[in-house]
Amino acid sequence: MENIDSNLIDFSIIQNLIELGGDDGKEFLKEIIELYIQQYPELFNSIKNNAENNNANDMYQSAHALKGASLNVGAKEIASLCKQIEFKGKANDMTQIPELIASLENVYPLTVGELTKLY
Amino acid sequence: MAKILVVDDEITSITILKKVLEDAGHRVTTVSDGNMAMEKIKEFKYDIMLTDFNMPGMNGIELTEQAVKIEPDMIVILITAFATIRSAVDAIRIGAFDYLTKPINKEELLLSIDRGMERVSLVHENLLLKHKLEQVEPGEAEEDYATANKDIKVMLNEAKKVAKTDSTVLITGANGTGKEVLAKLIHKNSLRKDQQFVVINCAAIPTQLLESELFGHVKGSFTGAIKDHKGYFEIADNGTIFLDEIGEIDIMLQVKLLRVLQEREFSKVGDTRTQSTNVRIIAATNQELKKMISEGKFREDLYYRLNVFEFYLLSLKERTEDIEFYFERFIREFSAVNKKKLPAIEKNVRDFLLSYPWPGNIRELKNVAERVSILCENHKITSDLLPLNIIGVNQSKKYTEDYNENKESIIKEFEINFITKHLKIHKGNVAATAKSINFHPVSLRQKIAKLGIDPRDYKY
Numbered sequence: 001m002e003n004i005d006s007n008l009i010d011f012s013i014i015q016n017l018i019e020l021g022g023d024d025g026k027e028f029l030k031e032i033i034e035l036y037i038q039q040y041p042e043l044f045n046s047i048k049n050n051a052e053n054n055n056a057n058d059m060y061q062s063a064h065a066l067k068g069a070s071l072n073v074g075a076k077e078i079a080s081l082c083k084q085i086e087f088k089g090k091a092n093d094m095t096q097i098p099e100l101i102a103s104l105e106n107v108y109p110l111t112v113g114e115l116t117k118l119y
Numbered sequence: 120m121a122k123i124l125v126v127d128d129e130i131t132s133i134t135i136l137k138k139v140l141e142d143a144g145h146r147v148t149t150v151s152d153g154n155m156a157m158e159k160i161k162e163f164k165y166d167i168m169l170t171d172f173n174m175p176g177m178n179g180i181e182l183t184e185q186a187v188k189i190e191p192d193m194i195v196i197l198i199t200a201f202a203t204i205r206s207a208v209d210a211i212r213i214g215a216f217d218y219l220t221k222p223i224n225k226e227e228l229l230l231s232i233d234r235g236m237e238r239v240s241l242v243h244e245n246l247l248l249k250h251k252l253e254q255v256e257p258g259e260a261e262e263d264y265a266t267a268n269k270d271i272k273v274m275l276n277e278a279k280k281v282a283k284t285d286s287t288v289l290i291t292g293a294n295g296t297g298k299e300v301l302a303k304l305i306h307k308n309s310l311r312k313d314q315q316f317v318v319i320n321c322a323a324i325p326t327q328l329l330e331s332e333l334f335g336h337v338k339g340s341f342t343g344a345i346k347d348h349k350g351y352f353e354i355a356d357n358g359t360i361f362l363d364e365i366g367e368i369d370i371m372l373q374v375k376l377l378r379v380l381q382e383r384e385f386s387k388v389g390d391t392r393t394q395s396t397n398v399r400i401i402a403a404t405n406q407e408l409k410k411m412i413s414e415g416k417f418r419e420d421l422y423y424r425l426n427v428f429e430f431y432l433l434s435l436k437e438r439t440e441d442i443e444f445y446f447e448r449f450i451r452e453f454s455a456v457n458k459k460k461l462p463a464i465e466k467n468v469r470d471f472l473l474s475y476p477w478p479g480n481i482r483e484l485k486n487v488a489e490r491v492s493i494l495c496e497n498h499k500i501t502s503d504l505l506p507l508n509i510i511g512v513n514q515s516k517k518y519t520e521d522y523n524e525n526k527e528s529i530i531k532e533f534e535i536n537f538i539t540k541h542l543k544i545h546k547g548n549v550a551a552t553a554k555s556i557n558f559h560p561v562s563l564r565q566k567i568a569k570l571g572i573d574p575r576d577y578k579y
Contacts, residue, residue, distance in 0.1 A: 013222055020139055020225055028138060035131050061175045065129050068171075071222050072131040 004118070008111045013074030014118060030119040036073045037112060043069070044104060047085060051097045059097075060089025075111045078104065120357065121236050122163075122395060125149045126156040126170035126182065127198070132221065136169060139225050145232065146395070153177025153185075160186055164353070164394035165193055167235050172199035172206065180209055187214040192242055192349075194235035198223070243354045247315060264300050267444035274430055275304070281428045282308035287380065289365075289425045290403040292432030295480030298403040301430060302361040305401060315358035317351050322364035330372055331388050333360075340389020352385055352396040359399045365425065366406035366417060373418045376400075380424040400425070435477040435484065442472050445481055449488030450500070462498040471502055475509045478543065479576040486576065506571035508535045535570055538563070539577065547578035 004011060014029065021028025043066040050059035067082035081104050088097060123145050127133045133149045140147045148165070150156050153176055156168065168186060172179040183195045195215045199206065207218045216238065217231045264275055281288060282305040290298045299318060306316045324332060327341070335350030351360055362368070368376065379385050380400065384393050402425045411417035435442055447464070454461050468491075477483055491504040502510060511531045538552070545551040549567065552574075553560035567574060 016222065016224070017135070020135060020223075022142060032131050032134060035134055039130055061173075064173050065175075068129045068221055069131045072129075072135060074222075 005110070005114050008075065008077045008107065009114050010074040010076045013071070013076075017073070026119055033073055033115045033119065036069055036075070036115075039069060040066070040108065044108070047082075047104075048101055051085075051094065051101060054094060056089045056092045056094060060086050063089055073115060075115070077107050078111055081107065120397065121145045121166040121232060121239075123147050123232070124156060124159055124165040124168045126151075126153065126168065126174070126179075128152055128171065128174045132171065132198075132223070135223055136228075139223065139228060140169075140232070143229055143232070153179075153182040156182055157185055157189075160189055160193075160392075162392050164190070164392060166239050167194040167196065167232060169196045169198060169232075172197050172210070180206075180213060183210065183215050184213050191347075192239070194238060196231055196235065243315070243349070243356070246349055246354050247317065264297055264304050265444075265448065266438075267440045268433065268438040271433065271438065271441075274432075275301075277428075278305055278430055279308045281305065283310065285399055286427040287399070287425050288401045288427065289408075289429045290401065290432065291408075291429060292403075292405065293434045293478075293480055294405050295482030296432035296434055297481055298432060299361060299363060301432065302359075302401040302403065306359040306361075306399075309359065309399070311358055311399060315355040316361065317355045317358065318361045318363065319351065320363045322367040326369040326372060329368070330375070333372075334375065334385050334387055335390075336388035337390045340387075344389065347387075350385075350387065352379060352398055353394060355398055357397050359401060362400060362402045364404060365402040366404040366408060366411060370416070370418065373421050377418065377421045377424060380421070435480045439473055441481075442477070442484065443469060445484050446472055446488055449485050450492055453489050453492035457492060459492070459495075460498050462492075462495050462500050464500045465502060467502045468500055468505065471505055471509055478539065483576050486573065506573075507531070508539065508570060508572055511535050511570070531570065534566065535572065538567065538570070539572060542572070542574055542577040545577075547574040547576070549574050 004014075017029045017032055018025035043062050046062035047059055047066065050056075050062060063082045063085040067079050067086055070076070070079035070082060081100055085097060085100050088094065088100075123140055125133060125136050125140070125147055127136070127149075128151050133151070137147050137149055148159060148163070150159055152174055153170075156170065157177075159165075160168070168183075170179045170182055174182075177185075179197050179199070183197065186193060186195065191214075196217045196219060197210045197215050198219045198221060210218050216235050219227060219231060264271075266272060266275070278288075278301060288302075288305060290301055292298055302318075303316060306312060319329075319332065321329060331344075331348060331350065333350050333352060335353055336344050336348050338344055338347050362376075375385065379396060379398070383397065384395050386393055408417050408422050408426075412419045412422055435445075450464070451461060453459075472484075472487075479486075487506060487509065490506065491500050494504045495501075511528070537556070541552045541556050542549070545555065549564055550560050552558075553563040556563075
């Protein structure tokens with residue numbers, strides 16, 4: 001666990017998930033991370049498509065949902081990027097959105113790499 | 120155990136919440152948006168709704184506003200990934216009970232649920248206390264079932280074992296044999312002992328009212344239903360309901376009761392929604408239910424559901440050792456209550472007591488003990504303190520040489536037997552008894568008073 005990148009993952013959240021899982025803590029952690037990986041493409045694509053179509057409100061909703069899911073698995077860098085997209089979407093401000101989406105595209109595989117090391 | 124509806128559009132949150140809540144023993148239903156949540160609330164009764172704040176379509180605030188209109192007593196806890204003072208204030212203002220932030224902290228969540236359930240319990244307790252104040256109780260049941268009879272002692276041991284299970288129990292026996300006391304003993308020895316124990320006399324409440332008392336009703340379901348009303352299957356959830364005089368329950372209501380026993384579900388009168396309940400039922404009757412089944416007055420399937428364990432309480436005349444046992448016990452209790460020295464009991468008092476048939480069983484014996492305890496002087500209980508119906512029945516067997524004395528005694532015996540028999544048929548109603556025996560009601564009241572008969576002994 002020591003070689004987990006703390007810039008990408010909040011390890012206290014991972015420990016919390018293992019505790020929530022009780023006797024099957026690791027299994028439970030795996031289940032939640034797999035659910036996160038499963039739903040990520042749909043939420044990411046929704047952010048991207050809505051951004052491309054200048055649909056700020058729907059982009060904000062998808063970013064909010066992805067932020068919540070990311071916080072649940074301790075994916076703090078993704079959550080931070082989503083939070084910025086969410087705020088901009090809520091304010092109907094579409095500047096720097098492509099850059100933020102590009103950052104998400106970069107950070108996601110690294111985050112998944114770290115998460116899958118955990119089980 | 121709380122019945123909790125979890126509303127969140129995000130699958131990892133739902134999975135985590137479900138896991139934490141189910142591990143803590145709660146019953147959890149999950150949905151992914153506000154509209155589905157409203158559908159569930161209309162179908163089923165939940166104690167707590169745990170909802171995400173920010174959802175597409177109907178958000179948490181809008182959902183809370185709509186939900187509390189339908190279910191004002193439901194506890195709502197809002198969860199959000201990003202808390203602001205403003206949103207927290209908004210949530211509480213519209214009726215939310217608490218406000219939590221993501222990621223979920225197990226201790227914080229379970230503490231909030233426990234506090235919510237405390238409020239649910241307080242609401243239920245208040246309703247029960249209100250009901251108890253409105254009820255005219257003939258007297259609190261004793262803490263334990265005392266007896267000198269060895270068969271009853273064996274039965275009590277069995278009852279304590281059965282108490283630990285959730286099985287339905289049927290208690291049979293004549294009036295006044297202590298069916299409610301036994302039911303209370305079973306509850307106090309059960310795992311539900313810290314929960315509610317509700318007593319309902321099915322014979323004392325008209326059918327429509329009984330249905331409403333048991334299952335509750337919604338506003339407008341019948342004339343006079345001016346607001347929603349919680350029934351005992353909701354208020355006493357996780358506790359025990361004692362249904363006395365179960366044989367008096369209407370055949371239509373029997374169907375609804377059967378559903379509770381089979382499915383652990385019911386609906387309020389006038390409501391299409393289903394509610395679950397975890398109530399243990401103890402039923403009692405002095406009637407022959409099997410005979411009622413053959414007459415089509417009682418459902419056979421309900422009988423077998425109720426009769427998982429049956430305990431038959433012997434009448435006093437079938438266990439004469441308990442007559443002296445209870446009499447002495449009651450005299451001790453009443454002497455203490457009336458702050459009197461414990462009196463001596465004359466031998467012929469015991470003889471009178473033992474040869475009387477005690478149709479009202481322990482309840483009647485207790486009334487007699489109270490009477491003599493109040494009347495007794497010089498710390499001695501003598502036979503002249505006993506009611507005439509007890510002495511009369513015995514004296515009739517002992518003829519003297521005096522013609523008039525014997526004649527009076529025989530007439531008195533006849534009058535007591537005749538009047539008490541008809542009072543029993545009419546459940547202690549003097550006017551109905553007078554009409555049925557073609558006797559003027561005022562004269563009957565005078566005669567009853569003269570003979571020392573208490574019509575209340577024949578009420579149940």
